[in-house]
Amino acid sequence: MEHYPDKWQKFLIVAVGVFMSTLDSSMVNIALPTLMRHFHSPMHDTEWVVLAYLLSTTASLLFWGHLGDRLGRGRVYGTGMLIFAIGSLSCAISPGLSSLVIARFAQGLGAAMMMATGPAIIRDSFPPEQLGRALGLLGIAVSLGLMSGPGLGGLLIQFFSWRALFYLTVPIGLLFSILAVRYLPMHRSSRGAPIDWLGSVILAAILCLFSLLLTRLADNGSRAPLIFLTIPIPFLLAGFLAIEKQVKHPLLPLDIFADRFFCLGIVSAALSFASLFGAIILTPFYLDHLRGMAPSDIGLIMMAIPASIMLTSPLAGWLSDLVDRSRLATLGLLCSAIALFLLATTGAETSLTTLTIHLALLGAGQSLFLSPNSAAVLAHTQLHRSGTAAALLAAARNLGMLLGISLATLVFARIFSQQTGGLDLRDYHPDQAEAFLTALRGALIVAAVVGLAGAALSRARGPSSSKAEPEV
Numbered sequence: 001m002e003h004y005p006d007k008w009q010k011f012l013i014v015a016v017g018v019f020m021s022t023l024d025s026s027m028v029n030i031a032l033p034t035l036m037r038h039f040h041s042p043m044h045d046t047e048w049v050v051l052a053y054l055l056s057t058t059a060s061l062l063f064w065g066h067l068g069d070r071l072g073r074g075r076v077y078g079t080g081m082l083i084f085a086i087g088s089l090s091c092a093i094s095p096g097l098s099s100l101v102i103a104r105f106a107q108g109l110g111a112a113m114m115m116a117t118g119p120a121i122i123r124d125s126f127p128p129e130q131l132g133r134a135l136g137l138l139g140i141a142v143s144l145g146l147m148s149g150p151g152l153g154g155l156l157i158q159f160f161s162w163r164a165l166f167y168l169t170v171p172i173g174l175l176f177s178i179l180a181v182r183y184l185p186m187h188r189s190s191r192g193a194p195i196d197w198l199g200s201v202i203l204a205a206i207l208c209l210f211s212l213l214l215t216r217l218a219d220n221g222s223r224a225p226l227i228f229l230t231i232p233i234p235f236l237l238a239g240f241l242a243i244e245k246q247v248k249h250p251l252l253p254l255d256i257f258a259d260r261f262f263c264l265g266i267v268s269a270a271l272s273f274a275s276l277f278g279a280i281i282l283t284p285f286y287l288d289h290l291r292g293m294a295p296s297d298i299g300l301i302m303m304a305i306p307a308s309i310m311l312t313s314p315l316a317g318w319l320s321d322l323v324d325r326s327r328l329a330t331l332g333l334l335c336s337a338i339a340l341f342l343l344a345t346t347g348a349e350t351s352l353t354t355l356t357i358h359l360a361l362l363g364a365g366q367s368l369f370l371s372p373n374s375a376a377v378l379a380h381t382q383l384h385r386s387g388t389a390a391a392l393l394a395a396a397r398n399l400g401m402l403l404g405i406s407l408a409t410l411v412f413a414r415i416f417s418q419q420t421g422g423l424d425l426r427d428y429h430p431d432q433a434e435a436f437l438t439a440l441r442g443a444l445i446v447a448a449v450v451g452l453a454g455a456a457l458s459r460a461r462g463p464s465s466s467k468a469e470p471e472v
Helices: 007-039 048-071 073-092 097-125 128-159 163-167 169-183 196-215 224-231 231-248 253-256 260-290 294-302 304-320 324-345 352-379 381-418 431-459
Strands: none
Touching: 007 073, 007 097, 007 128, 007 163, 007 169, 007 260, 007 294, 048 073, 048 097, 048 196, 048 381, 073 097, 073 163, 073 169, 097 324, 128 163, 128 294, 128 304, 163 169, 196 224, 196 231, 196 381, 224 231, 231 253, 253 260, 260 294, 260 304, 260 324, 260 352, 260 381, 260 431, 294 304, 294 352, 304 324, 304 352, 324 352, 324 431, 381 431
């Protein structure tokens, strides 16, 4: 008797959602130079097209995981796919940058709903002996989204418009949100405990204020608004910690961070993505402004990172079963930091082959870090906390992307402004090529230092455990 009905239909729905979200994020990074020209917007405003998506995803990921257990994971997932599709349509028809950023925030909410419930749906839909196969195939969907995003995005921008990036996912999202109602389980997984609403709201407020603070620091205007952004953050953080200690079922169980190995693994994961996205966000501007490349060609160059990750991941997985995982993860971060230092030597005449090799090395280093680090963290976590640990790893990755983009653009904008007498990148002229390269080098060096800090923390946690801690 079949105890897992419609398992492949459920897998297809989840895989399409994963593919759409990764495809969308990798395409939009390529579009930033085009969006800056289209809206004639400064760099610290244009970056919010990416930041808004990451911010809403990071701030709500844990919340949607909680809600999925109470309302039904299929219901949350299908609603998330519908919100993602509506958000995509809103992005495509946005008349201005502000409306585009708001639509991207909505898109991120939909993506977070899918991210938080998708893996759990796969786990519930397949027998234990087929779960590894299903998750491996889901990893292929992630890789395909990351791989095809830069190239496809570049082609759509060059031959159509940046709006085509968002129109692409609208019909797919609408169709599969309907299929989700048909095939995904809509019953509640458990009634569970009350939702930590107050903790969820305060965490979102902290992340929003912090992101706004970083982007406003890149603005050359008045510093007065910075005070109003800075003052509430420590009070909100203190309030959040107090609430999470008191509520019976917190959004973020703080006691899990008492484990030094787990805590350092989470922090190093965030720093890993922060260093990676410093290069991902700035390299398209170099290829566009200094090399004058077409969007389709920029997309092909940027594919070096996800292609390298995809090719290196099987090796990283194999090695993580043979050698100490935390040491392998540390080696991966060191490789990434070296690649960033090499990228910082990029000049106006650097060959595209050399640049591609440096980007591929960056991707390989990230691949050597990601799988071993995730496996080490999860294996070191008590079994009844594995779901929370997985959600925290996903949140750490998104937070790292958010911080990496904010920090890289902040450093770039400040150096470029100093070198050009107060100008923003939107005012770029070929005569300012040297100022651009100076700013790029400074930002990439900072990203490399962040990667080295992550490697140091990864090394400091010591050797990893080979199996999960006993449940208590």
